[in-house]
Structure formats: structure tokens, C-alpha cells
Amino acid sequence: xxxxxxxxxRHYRKAMSGSVIQEKVAKLLSRQSGKPVxxxxxxxxxxxxxxxxxxxxxxxxxxxxxxxxMACWKQNDFNNTVxxxxxxxxxxxxxxxxxxxxxKQGTQGRLLPKEANTLLKRFPNQSSEI
Amino acid sequence: xxxxxxxxxKPWTPSLCLMRWSRYNPYYLDPDPSxxxxxxxxxxxxxxKELQELKTVSPIKAALSSDTSSAFNxxxxxxxxxxxxxxxxxxxxxxxxxxxxxxxxxxxVEKYHKSPAAKREEIECNPYTVFHQALENCKPIxxxxxxxxxxxxYQVPVPLTDNRRRFLAMKWLITECRDNKHRRTHMYExxxxxxxxxxxxxxxxxxxxHDLHKMAEANRAYAHYRWW
Numbered sequence: 001x002x003x004x005x006x007x008x009x010r011h012y013r014k015a016m017s018g019s020v021i022q023e024k025v026a027k028l029l030s031r032q033s034g035k036p037v038x039x040x041x042x043x044x045x046x047x048x049x050x051x052x053x054x055x056x057x058x059x060x061x062x063x064x065x066x067x068x069x070m071a072c073w074k075q076n077d078f079n080n081t082v083x084x085x086x087x088x089x090x091x092x093x094x095x096x097x098x099x100x101x102x103x104k105q106g107t108q109g110r111l112l113p114k115e116a117n118t119l120l121k122r123f124p125n126q127s128s129e130i
Numbered sequence: 131x132x133x134x135x136x137x138x139x140k141p142w143t144p145s146l147c148l149m150r151w152s153r154y155n156p157y158y159l160d161p162d163p164s165x166x167x168x169x170x171x172x173x174x175x176x177x178x179k180e181l182q183e184l185k186t187v188s189p190i191k192a193a194l195s196s197d198t199s200s201a202f203n204x205x206x207x208x209x210x211x212x213x214x215x216x217x218x219x220x221x222x223x224x225x226x227x228x229x230x231x232x233x234x235x236x237x238x239v240e241k242y243h244k245s246p247a248a249k250r251e252e253i254e255c256n257p258y259t260v261f262h263q264a265l266e267n268c269k270p271i272x273x274x275x276x277x278x279x280x281x282x283x284y285q286v287p288v289p290l291t292d293n294r295r296r297f298l299a300m301k302w303l304i305t306e307c308r309d310n311k312h313r314r315t316h317m318y319e320x321x322x323x324x325x326x327x328x329x330x331x332x333x334x335x336x337x338x339x340h341d342l343h344k345m346a347e348a349n350r351a352y353a354h355y356r357w358w
Binding site for chain 1: 291344353
């Protein structure tokens, strides 16, 4: 059967990867050549959980619009009808910032740690063969 | 022994009755009870057409028993009634709301008939528009959030979401009417007074909103302590 180059390599890697890893681990744990490199306390197996990421601290959004609005307020004795333009500008800025924050959360290619954990709970790693 | 065996022989009935949950998967759409609001296909923009198609395909949350398809169903007023409700006494809360609207209408109509012809057009007699406008006038634009920095907590001016603003306006109205008025007046009377004052940007609730704005303005130096 004619197999294309890339598929053939993937096939080869898939067949080899499991046993290659096991051999390497066995070598690291073995006491044959002096002291073992690894001395694991817990079993060397993946958990059904992903560590949660540190929340990146952003900056305050819409500060300039807020300061303009407050300046208008100070001049006009907190009258909202006179400052209606600044108010609408502030609202549009806030909405844009909210949309941006929402859109930014889920993208960048990776799964969020929460989503990954939910998936792993439903489809956990097989610790033993069925 | 006999009692436990009898318990096993009884037919099984669910001990919980099914209510509408508030936790749904995000793809569930809200029910739209209005039946006359169907616009013909030609007048819809492409985004609205997409929305309509989505409604035919995606699942919809169960409708609340307070959602009606009548012309008098107003979501803002329903929300206000729910906030006024105490111990689940919806009948009393609804009664107070209807009495409030009636009182507003009576006062405005009286004002209308007493005023000269030139000023009559400015007087708003529709109690629903009075309510909506009064609530708009009570909504704060910027709120304060407590942020801890360097061991000390600061009041930081923060933009509020629409839901939060609506909630604050309604909460202020209700607490103002409950606490700061004469105890012998009925709730509907107190509410109508406060709503009519808020309609013209006067009264204690609007004053409270202005106080919040002033505090935010005084603390504008701490605006950079926010990280969202």
C-alpha cells in the first residue's frame, strides 16, 4: 500500500513514541549505572488536572474618558444633561473595553485551564488498560 | 420494620417539584413572550435575520410565570416589583406597584388640568414614561469599588455595568421610601412622591446619586489602582 511521506513518518513516530518514552524513564530510574537520576516520590503519571494560570494584571481602562467626564462635572455642578456628550463617550469606551476583555479571554489558541479541567474530568487519562 | 417495608412499597413520586432554574448553559436563549412583535422578513437587517434563525435552532430557557404576552408586560416594572417583594408576597408587591402608577397618573392629570394651556404639553401623564425617566435619572454613572493596595484599602472610581446601575437605582428608591419617610404614609404614596421628584431631578435619591458622583470625583486620583 502506498503511504505518503508525512503520514508514514507520523505512523512510525506514533508506533515508536510509547515504548521509547518508557525505555528512557526506565534508564533514568535504574540503579545500574551508579545513583539513579530520578527519585520520584509520586508515580510518574499525568494528573487529570491542569494548573491554573496566573491572572495577568491589566491596566485601568477608560481613565481618560472618566477624567474628562469628571472635569465636565466639576465645571457644571454635576449636571448630567449638560455633560451628556461626555457621558455617552464614556459609555462607548466602557462597552468597547468590556467586549475586548471578553474576546481576549477565550482566544490565543489555547484552552483556558478551567475548560481543560472540565474536559479532563469527562475524559480522564487511562491509568490502567480496560 | 413494617413502616420501612411499606415505604418501599409506595409508588415513587418526586419529592422536589421542577422549577425554572437560574443556571443554564450559556447557549440557551431568553424566552420572548411578545407575540405581536414579529417584523416581516424584508424589514430585518442581516444580523437580525441571523438572530431569528438562531431562535429556531437553539434551546430556550423556561419562561417565568410572571412573563406574559400582554401589552402591559414591562420587564423593568416586573424587576422593580420583584425587588419590592417581601417573603414572596408577589400579590402585595404588584398591588403596591399598580397603586403607585395610579397615584402618579392622578397627580399628573390634576396638575395638567390646573395648569394654563401653554404649559399643558410639557406635563407627562403616562405613568410608565414617568417611571422609566425617573429610574434613568436615579442611575449612577460611576461607582466606587474597594481596592486593597499596600495594606490599605482605597475607594476607587469604577465604571458600572448596566445591570448594576439599574439595580442600584431601584434599591435606592426602595430603601429611601422604606426608611426615610413618615411612617403613617402608604408605600404607594411614598413611592409616587419619590418617583415624581426623581422625574424632575430633585429628591433624596437623585441627591444620593450626586453624592456618589462627588465621592468618585474626589477619589479620581486613585483611578489607576484598577487593573480591569
